[in-house]
Amino acid sequence: MLLIDIHTHNCVAEHAxxxxxxxxxxxxxxxxxxxxxxxNEKWEREFNTIAEIAKADNVVAIGECGLDKLKxxxxxxxxxxxxxxxxxxxxxxxxxxxxxCVKAYNELIPIHKAISPKQAWIIHGFRGKPAQxxxxxxxxxxxxxxxxxxxxxxxxxxxxxxxxxxxxxxVAITDIYAAVAQxxxxxxxxxxxxxxxxxxRCGIIL
Ligand SMILES: [Zn+2]
Numbered sequence: 001m002l003l004i005d006i007h008t009h010n011c012v013a014e015h016a017x018x019x020x021x022x023x024x025x026x027x028x029x030x031x032x033x034x035x036x037x038x039x040n041e042k043w044e045r046e047f048n049t050i051a052e053i054a055k056a057d058n059v060v061a062i063g064e065c066g067l068d069k070l071k072x073x074x075x076x077x078x079x080x081x082x083x084x085x086x087x088x089x090x091x092x093x094x095x096x097x098x099x100x101c102v103k104a105y106n107e108l109i110p111i112h113k114a115i116s117p118k119q120a121w122i123i124h125g126f127r128g129k130p131a132q133x134x135x136x137x138x139x140x141x142x143x144x145x146x147x148x149x150x151x152x153x154x155x156x157x158x159x160x161x162x163x164x165x166x167x168x169x170x171v172a173i174t175d176i177y178a179a180v181a182q183x184x185x186x187x188x189x190x191x192x193x194x195x196x197x198x199x200x201r202c203g204i205i206l
Pocket of ligand 1: 008009167
């Protein structure tokens with residue numbers, strides 16, 4: 001069965017988007033971007049490199065990028081500037097945006113509103129409660145669940161807005177699908193078919 005892993009740093013799965021930060025890997029489907037933890041004074045140069053690489057066919061998403069109020073070494077204002085640049089790049093190259101967001105949804109949602117993107121914005125590694133999920137869904141985001149998800153949220157998110165990921169986990173993607181399917185009271189098969197459809201809708205073919 002084809003189980004899409006929408007975001008991974010390990011890339012053992014076949015149908016996965018491998019996040020290789022700002023280094024280019026030619027032989028995999030990758031996402032590329034500047035993570036809020038890894039912003040330094042060279043970010044503009046890094047961004048220009050990413051903007052060039054982003055045109056390549058095997059780059060299927062921009063990111064992960066985003067906002068992190070706990071762990072980023074720079075101010076939230078600078079994070080917002082760099083995130084916006086990447087969101088606009090995603091629009092330009094017509095690829096979805098893979099988002100890391102910690103304690104900054106109140107900053108993220110207005111940026112989404114202001115840009116009003118055509119491309120999908122996917123919140124990766126969502127661990128929040130249903131109310132938080134609902135706020136994001138209302139704004140038009142997709143939500144990806146990994147190893148540590150809130151079961152009530154897993155139940156509340158509509159199938160057409162959902163993705164599954166392994167991220168940095170050592171738990172196999174098959175086991176994460178099984179856990180989410182169980183929380184939703186559905187089967188892995190049904191969940192797998194839905195995430196394939198969702199990926200296709202976002203322009204991602206894996
Ligand atoms: Zn990640």
